Amino acid sequence: MAIPIISNWQNYYPVAHEGLGSSYERIVLNLLLMRLHERYGFSKALETPAFGFTGLSGINLVALAQAGCAVSLEDSDEERLELIRETWQELDLPLCSRLNPDFTQLDYPDGNFDFAFNFSAIWFVKDLSLYISELCRVTDGAILICVPNQDGIGFKGQLKGYSAEQYPQLTPSYIDPPSIIHLMRRQGRQLLESDYIDCPPWPDIGMTKEDFCPRAHWPG
Secondary structure: OHHHHHHHHHHHHOOOOOHHHHHHHHHHHHHHHHHHHHHOOOOOEEOOOOOOOOOOOOOOOOOHHHHEEEEEEOOOOHHHHHHHHHHHHHOOOOEEEOOOOOOOOOOOOOOOOOEEEEOOOOOOOOOOHHHHHHHHEEEEEEEEEEOOOOOOHHHHHHHHOOOOOOOOOOOOHHOOHHHHHHHHHHOOOOOOOOOOOOOOOOOOOOOHHHHHHHHHHOOO
């Protein structure tokens, strides 16, 4: 939902309905995160940026917090960050949150976290190389970076209207896995696992099927 959600992300907070594809995605992501938590036993997790290819921003690591992990997250928008804080308060879960305008610096000590993560949000950073360097510096443990499947029908449909002039927030070249792997290796990191994690039998859509099907000319 990269392009649509830039202009309508506020709509998810009054009514927390993420849509058919994102609901499936939430289940798959939670299963993956809990598997990694069991494997590596991390206790302090960072999500930065928190605003990505998702519906209700800021809730990706709720399952880890419920499992006792201390969660921190960063966002570049003060209004969205406040809504994220309110969401976590409603869930009665602790959260450390910070405003970060461009993610070129992460204001934490070296090795402050044992797990770092972002979910299809890396194309919102200002400088990919600086971001990767900082992410590796503050994380003494596993790092999970998810990027959109650029061959997916949902991605192709949503990027039809992209232009650098209209959407200066996005740098699509940053969601290139080989580039990310190269920069991580320059920081002394090793790729442990690479896989597709979200392959539902429908496009990953941030709306109800009743809204989506007429647009795709499918039977409702």
